[in-house]
Amino acid sequence: MxxxxxxxxxxxxxxxxxxxxxxxxxxxxxxxxxxxxxxxxxxxxxxxxxxxxxxxxxxxxxxxxVQTDRDFDPGVHPVYVSLRCGTEQEVTTAYEGLARAARHVRTPLGPSAFSPLYGMLTDRFGVTWVIDQAVAFSAG
The missing domain is CATH 3.30.720.100 (Signal recognition particle alu RNA binding heterodimer, srp9/1)
Incomplete structure (x- = not known):
């Protein structure tokens, strides 16, 4: 299991x-x-x-x-969803799809210190996505 x-x-x-x-x-x-x-x-x-x-x-x-009779506050700081992809194509496809009508692009798609391809955006529903290509990380 x-x-x-x-x-x-x-x-x-x-x-x-x-x-x-x-x-x-x-x-x-x-x-x-x-x-x-x-x-x-x-x-x-x-x-x-x-x-x-x-x-x-x-x-x-x-x-x-959430039921209308319950209190609902999506919060000041939304939950971030991490989407770890195996290939650059998967990163690009996910990022471009979620970016349609995005509320805010926090980090444009590009290389970062921890991934060859990374981006961060808040979609039209207020969900913030951290999208990157998963690679082995080396602190050195």
């Missing part, structure tokens, strides 16, 4: 749109269950109770819409 970490994103009415967007970027079909489908009266019927995008490449993210 193995344990994996999956990023879980919380929204207020945007989970479906976000999952569809990430599915498009990473070539995967989102899976969505709404509060209405689950007969759960705690949320808006059309809002997402449970959703995920799991791509053949290994990309995996989950998301849901």
């Amino acid at each position: 193995s344990i994996t970490t999956t990023t879980h994103l919380n929204f207020r009415g945007q989970a479906r749109e976000a999952l569809e967007f990430y599915g498009e970027v990473f070539d995967a079909q989102p899976v969505v269950v709404t509060y209405g489908q689950a007969h759960d009266p705690q949320g808006e019927a059309e809002h997402v109770l449970w959703g995920e995008v799991a791509a053949p490449s290994g990309f995996h993210v989950m998301a849901y819409d």
Whole structure:
């Protein structure tokens, strides 16, 4: 048995749109269950109770819409999602896809001290992505 970490994103009415967007970027079909489908009266019927995008490449993210009767503050400092890619092409494809209508490009795509290709941006949903090509790191 193995344990994996999956990023879980919380929204207020945007989970479906976000999952569809990430599915498009990473070539995967989102899976969505709404509060209405689950007969759960705690949320808006059309809002997402449970959703995920799991791509053949290994990309995996989950998301849901926080119930309207619960306090929801996405926070002053959003959670950063680290996307470690094996090739420059994977980095470029992910970065360019997520950059569409991005709120803010924090670091343009380019080389860094720790990766041959790295970039950081906040997408149109307010999620900040750190995207790089994974290589062995040498402190020396």
